[in-house]
Amino acid sequence: MTPAELYTLIQSDPQAKALFAAGNDTACAARCGVIAPPIRQKVPADQVQRLASLNGLWGTLKIAATNSTLTDPPRGAAIAFIDWVEAGWPLDVDNPAIQQMAATLVSYSLATAAQIAELSAAANAPQTFTAADVGVARQEGAINGVT
Numbered sequence: 001m002t003p004a005e006l007y008t009l010i011q012s013d014p015q016a017k018a019l020f021a022a023g024n025d026t027a028c029a030a031r032c033g034v035i036a037p038p039i040r041q042k043v044p045a046d047q048v049q050r051l052a053s054l055n056g057l058w059g060t061l062k063i064a065a066t067n068s069t070l071t072d073p074p075r076g077a078a079i080a081f082i083d084w085v086e087a088g089w090p091l092d093v094d095n096p097a098i099q100q101m102a103a104t105l106v107s108y109s110l111a112t113a114a115q116i117a118e119l120s121a122a123a124n125a126p127q128t129f130t131a132a133d134v135g136v137a138r139q140e141g142a143i144n145g146v147t
Contacts, residue, residue, distance in 0.1 A: 001036065003140035006133060009036055020138070025131035032134070038124035042090035049085050051122055057115045064110050074108035077101050093120045 001009070010016045010028060013035050019028035052058035064070055064078035080101060084091065092098055102119075105111035 001127060001129075003133075003136045006032065006129065006137040007141045010134070010137060020134065025134040025138075028134045029129040029131050032129045033126055036127040036129070038126055040094055040123050041125050042092045043119065043122045044090050045085045045088045047122060048091045048119060051118055052085075052115070055115045055118055057111050057119075060110055061105070073104050074110055077104040077108075078110055081105070091119070091123075093123045 009032055010020045013031065016028055016031040016035060019025075019031055049058060052061070061078040061082055064075055065082050067075065070078075093102075102111065102116045106113055106116060
Protein backbone atom coordinates (compact mmCIF):
# COMPACT_ATOMS: atom_id res chain seq x y z
CA MET A 1 0.00 0.00 0.00
CA THR A 2 1.40 3.37 -0.96
CA PRO A 3 1.63 6.19 1.60
CA ALA A 4 -1.20 7.99 -0.21
CA GLU A 5 -3.39 4.86 -0.04
CA LEU A 6 -2.57 4.43 3.65
CA TYR A 7 -3.46 8.06 4.28
CA THR A 8 -6.80 7.54 2.52
CA LEU A 9 -7.42 4.37 4.56
CA ILE A 10 -6.73 6.24 7.79
CA GLN A 11 -9.08 9.05 6.82
CA SER A 12 -11.82 6.53 6.00
CA ASP A 13 -12.01 5.10 9.52
CA PRO A 14 -13.07 7.24 12.50
CA GLN A 15 -10.94 5.32 15.00
CA ALA A 16 -7.81 5.36 12.83
CA LYS A 17 -8.39 9.02 12.03
CA ALA A 18 -8.66 9.90 15.73
CA LEU A 19 -5.46 7.99 16.58
CA PHE A 20 -3.73 9.68 13.65
CA ALA A 21 -4.88 13.12 14.78
CA ALA A 22 -3.67 12.37 18.32
CA GLY A 23 -0.25 11.46 16.95
CA ASN A 24 -0.48 7.87 18.20
CA ASP A 25 1.15 6.36 15.14
CA THR A 26 1.71 2.95 16.76
CA ALA A 27 -1.97 2.49 17.63
CA CYS A 28 -3.00 3.92 14.27
CA ALA A 29 -0.77 1.40 12.49
CA ALA A 30 -2.34 -1.44 14.49
CA ARG A 31 -5.83 -0.21 13.60
CA CYS A 32 -4.88 0.01 9.91
CA GLY A 33 -3.84 -3.64 10.06
CA VAL A 34 -7.39 -4.46 11.16
CA ILE A 35 -9.25 -2.35 8.59
CA ALA A 36 -7.03 -2.76 5.51
CA PRO A 37 -8.20 -5.27 2.92
CA PRO A 38 -6.25 -8.52 3.03
CA ILE A 39 -3.61 -9.38 0.49
CA ARG A 40 -4.45 -12.48 -1.53
CA GLN A 41 -1.70 -15.09 -1.70
CA LYS A 42 -1.27 -18.69 -2.78
CA VAL A 43 -2.09 -21.23 -0.08
CA PRO A 44 0.73 -23.69 0.66
CA ALA A 45 -0.14 -27.29 -0.25
CA ASP A 46 0.29 -28.56 3.31
CA GLN A 47 -2.17 -25.96 4.56
CA VAL A 48 -4.66 -26.87 1.82
CA GLN A 49 -4.42 -30.55 2.76
CA ARG A 50 -4.77 -29.80 6.48
CA LEU A 51 -7.84 -27.62 5.97
CA ALA A 52 -9.39 -30.07 3.49
CA SER A 53 -8.76 -32.94 5.91
CA LEU A 54 -10.32 -31.07 8.82
CA ASN A 55 -13.41 -29.98 6.91
CA GLY A 56 -14.02 -33.41 5.35
CA LEU A 57 -13.17 -32.48 1.76
CA TRP A 58 -9.93 -34.48 1.50
CA GLY A 59 -11.53 -37.84 2.33
CA THR A 60 -14.39 -37.28 -0.08
CA LEU A 61 -11.98 -36.41 -2.89
CA LYS A 62 -9.70 -39.39 -2.17
CA ILE A 63 -12.70 -41.70 -2.39
CA ALA A 64 -13.92 -40.03 -5.60
CA ALA A 65 -10.45 -40.17 -7.16
CA THR A 66 -10.16 -43.92 -6.57
CA ASN A 67 -13.74 -44.74 -7.59
CA SER A 68 -13.34 -46.22 -11.07
CA THR A 69 -17.10 -46.20 -11.64
CA LEU A 70 -17.30 -42.42 -11.21
CA THR A 71 -17.35 -40.59 -14.54
CA ASP A 72 -15.41 -37.55 -15.61
CA PRO A 73 -15.55 -34.59 -14.89
CA PRO A 74 -16.09 -35.09 -11.18
CA ARG A 75 -13.50 -37.86 -10.92
CA GLY A 76 -11.01 -35.92 -13.02
CA ALA A 77 -11.45 -32.81 -10.87
CA ALA A 78 -10.93 -34.86 -7.71
CA ILE A 79 -7.77 -36.46 -9.14
CA ALA A 80 -6.43 -33.09 -10.31
CA PHE A 81 -7.01 -31.50 -6.89
CA ILE A 82 -5.32 -34.34 -5.03
CA ASP A 83 -2.42 -34.54 -7.48
CA TRP A 84 -1.88 -30.79 -7.21
CA VAL A 85 -1.74 -30.84 -3.43
CA GLU A 86 0.32 -34.02 -3.17
CA ALA A 87 2.86 -32.54 -5.62
CA GLY A 88 3.35 -29.75 -3.05
CA TRP A 89 2.24 -26.94 -5.33
CA PRO A 90 0.63 -23.94 -3.64
CA LEU A 91 -2.99 -23.37 -4.54
CA ASP A 92 -3.85 -20.05 -6.21
CA VAL A 93 -7.54 -19.97 -5.32
CA ASP A 94 -8.05 -16.89 -7.50
CA ASN A 95 -6.82 -18.66 -10.65
CA PRO A 96 -9.78 -19.16 -13.03
CA ALA A 97 -8.81 -22.81 -13.66
CA ILE A 98 -8.77 -23.51 -9.92
CA GLN A 99 -12.10 -21.74 -9.52
CA GLN A 100 -13.56 -23.88 -12.32
CA MET A 101 -12.23 -27.02 -10.62
CA ALA A 102 -13.86 -25.92 -7.36
CA ALA A 103 -17.14 -25.19 -9.15
CA THR A 104 -17.06 -28.66 -10.70
CA LEU A 105 -16.49 -30.28 -7.32
CA VAL A 106 -19.41 -28.33 -5.83
CA SER A 107 -21.74 -28.97 -8.77
CA TYR A 108 -21.17 -32.73 -8.45
CA SER A 109 -21.57 -32.63 -4.65
CA LEU A 110 -17.96 -33.64 -3.99
CA ALA A 111 -17.43 -30.38 -2.11
CA THR A 112 -19.65 -27.86 -0.41
CA ALA A 113 -19.54 -24.13 -0.95
CA ALA A 114 -18.49 -23.77 2.70
CA GLN A 115 -15.51 -26.09 2.21
CA ILE A 116 -14.37 -24.14 -0.85
CA ALA A 117 -14.94 -20.83 0.97
CA GLU A 118 -12.70 -22.04 3.80
CA LEU A 119 -9.89 -22.76 1.33
CA SER A 120 -10.43 -19.38 -0.31
CA ALA A 121 -10.31 -17.58 3.04
CA ALA A 122 -6.92 -19.18 3.72
CA ALA A 123 -5.55 -17.06 0.87
CA ASN A 124 -6.19 -13.87 2.84
CA ALA A 125 -3.09 -12.42 4.50
CA PRO A 126 -3.51 -9.35 6.68
CA GLN A 127 -1.55 -6.26 5.80
CA THR A 128 0.79 -5.00 8.50
CA PHE A 129 1.85 -1.44 9.14
CA THR A 130 4.36 0.24 11.40
CA ALA A 131 4.39 3.60 13.13
CA ALA A 132 6.96 4.64 10.52
CA ASP A 133 4.48 3.78 7.74
CA VAL A 134 1.90 6.03 9.40
CA GLY A 135 4.53 8.76 9.69
CA VAL A 136 5.22 8.56 5.96
CA ALA A 137 1.46 8.69 5.31
CA ARG A 138 1.31 11.79 7.52
CA GLN A 139 4.02 13.40 5.37
CA GLU A 140 2.10 12.38 2.25
CA GLY A 141 -0.97 14.17 3.60
CA ALA A 142 1.08 17.27 4.42
CA ILE A 143 2.70 17.29 0.97
CA ASN A 144 -0.71 17.15 -0.66
CA GLY A 145 -2.10 19.78 1.70
CA VAL A 146 -4.78 17.58 3.20
CA THR A 147 -3.71 17.24 6.86
